[in-house]
Amino acid sequence: MTDKLQRAKDMILRPQETWAAIEGETETVQSLYVPYVLVLAAIGPLAQLIGGQLFGYRFLTLTVHPPLGSAIVGALLSYVLTLIGVYVVALVIDGLAPTFGGVKNQIQALKVAVYSFTAAWLAGIFALVPPLAILGLAGLYSLYLLYLGLPRLMKAPDDKALVYTVVVVVVAIVLYLIIAAIAGALAMTQGPALAGSMSLR
Numbered sequence: 001m002t003d004k005l006q007r008a009k010d011m012i013l014r015p016q017e018t019w020a021a022i023e024g025e026t027e028t029v030q031s032l033y034v035p036y037v038l039v040l041a042a043i044g045p046l047a048q049l050i051g052g053q054l055f056g057y058r059f060l061t062l063t064v065h066p067p068l069g070s071a072i073v074g075a076l077l078s079y080v081l082t083l084i085g086v087y088v089v090a091l092v093i094d095g096l097a098p099t100f101g102g103v104k105n106q107i108q109a110l111k112v113a114v115y116s117f118t119a120a121w122l123a124g125i126f127a128l129v130p131p132l133a134i135l136g137l138a139g140l141y142s143l144y145l146l147y148l149g150l151p152r153l154m155k156a157p158d159d160k161a162l163v164y165t166v167v168v169v170v171v172a173i174v175l176y177l178i179i180a181a182i183a184g185a186l187a188m189t190q191g192p193a194l195a196g197s198m199s200l201r
Contacts, residue, residue, distance in 0.1 A: 001035055001039075004035060004036050004039070007036070007115075008036075008040065008118050008122065011115055011118040011119070011145060012118065012119060012122070012141070015144070015145055015148050016148060018115075019115075019148055019149050019152045019153070020152070022111055022115060022149075022153070023108075023152055023153055025111075027107055027110075027111060028107070029087075029107075029110060032107075032110055032111065032114050033083070033114075036114060037083060037086060037114055037117075038083070040117070040118065040121035040122065041079060041082045041083060041086070041117075041121055042079055043121055043122065043124040043125055044078070044082075044120075044121060044123075044124025044125075044127055044136075045074075045075040045076070045078045045079045045082075045124075046075065046079075047124055047125050047126070047127040047128040048075060048078075048124070048127040048128075049071050049072065049074075049075040050128055051127050051128045051129055051130050051133075052065065052066045052071055052130070053065060053066070053068065053071060055129060055130050055131075056130070057130050058130070058131070073186060074183050074184065074186075077182065077183040077186050078179065078180075078183045081179040081182060081183060082179065085172075085175050085176070085179055086110075086113050086114060086117060087110070087113070088175060089113040089168065089171065089172050089175065090106065090109045090110040090112070090113035090114075091106075091109070092168060092171045092172075093109040093112050093113060093150070093154065093168055094106050094108075094109035094154075096164065096167060096168065097109070097154045097155075097156065100154075100156045100157075100160040100161075100163065100164040100167075101155075101156050101157045101160050102150075102151075102154035102155050102156035102160075102164070103154060103155040105153075105154070108153040108154060109153075109154065111149075111153055112146065112149040112150060112153050112154065115145065115149060116142050116145045116146040116149055117142055118142065118145065119138065119139050119140075119141035119142040119145060120139035120140075120141075120142040121139075122139070123135070123136045123137075123138045123139030123141075124136065124139070126138075143165070143169060146165050146168060146169065147161060147162065147165045150164050150165055150168070151164075
C-alpha cells in the first residue's frame, strides 16, 4: 500500500517521470484497481458523506443535513459507478487511439484512465468540510495528467495530444453527469428505505 501512496504523490509532483515509469510496467485490471482505484475513488464519496452529516450544507441562512439513509446510498452508488466509469473511460481512450494516430492497447488505456484521475480523487478530501469544497477544483490538475499520459502510453503524436485529451475529457464529463444523475435519483428512492431498515435494528 505504501508504494501506491508514493505513486499517487509522484503523479502529482513528478508526472512526466512517473508516466515514463508507468509506461513500461506490466499490469492487469486487478492490479490497477486493487488497491489504487478502490482506495482513492472512495475518498470523495466518503468525505462528502461525513461532511454532509457533520456540517451539513448551507443555503443562505439555512443549514441542511441530508437524511443519513439517502446520503449512504448516494455515497455507495457514487463509489460503485465511479469504479465502472474509470473502466468505461479507458475503453473510450482505447477506442479513440487510432483516430488520433495512436495504438490500441486496453491495459495502457486503463493505466491512463486510472492514474489521470489521481488528482481528482485526492481533491475529493475537501468535501469533508463543505465550505472548502470549492478547493476540489484542484482536481482539474487531472486534465493535465491526462494530457501528459495519452501521447506517452497510447503512442499518439504530440501534435494530436491536445485534441485527443479534449475529446476524452468531454466523454468523461458526460459520463460523470450521468453517474451523478443516477446516484442522485437512486439515493432519493432507495435512501428512505435504507433509513427505515436502519431504524428497525
